[in-house]
Amino acid sequence: MNDLLMTLLVLLGGSCLGLLFFGGLWFTSKKMLDSKNPALWYIGSLFIRVGITLLGFYYMGQHSLKYMLICLLGFIIARFVVVRMTKIKEMKPITIDKQ
Template identity: 50%
Template sequence: MNEIWGLMPSLLAGLALGALFFGGLWWTVQKGLTADRPALWFLSSMLIRTGITVGGFYIVGNHDFRRLLACLAGFIIARFIVTRMTRLSVTTTGGSHAS
């Protein structure tokens, strides 16, 4: 039972990394659609988000696969949370989709 509690910081770090990665992706798409140079937005955002995420996984993992898996679980949970939150904000603001 203590091992599970010992992995909680890794899970929380994964949640934070996932929120940063997928929240940043959502923000980039919103900004990139109206930007003068959308390719610059998307490329720079991808490099920054990926660099932070890979670095975070490297630091959190610290040569322990259990910590790495806990971080990955938090990252995946954050993906579902951010996807749900952004979907709700688009539908409540009356966003339209191209047909």
């Protein structure tokens, strides 16, 4: 396979892993607020997200440091994308009335 195509596929795969990991973290944080057992949500989500991410890195790395670093770059890019997408649009300051 062409090296450029493989590099782009690994970058895309790392981005998908990052979106899954950080998007799952955001989803878990939202679900924990309304859950009766938030620790179960947190631990379960942690194992699932880390497991999928490690398997993805192992598979896409293909015993090559170059592909592993490119996958990591895609993962980090996805972190910034998820943070930007889930940011609260406008925050209003809380005013305290002193009486």
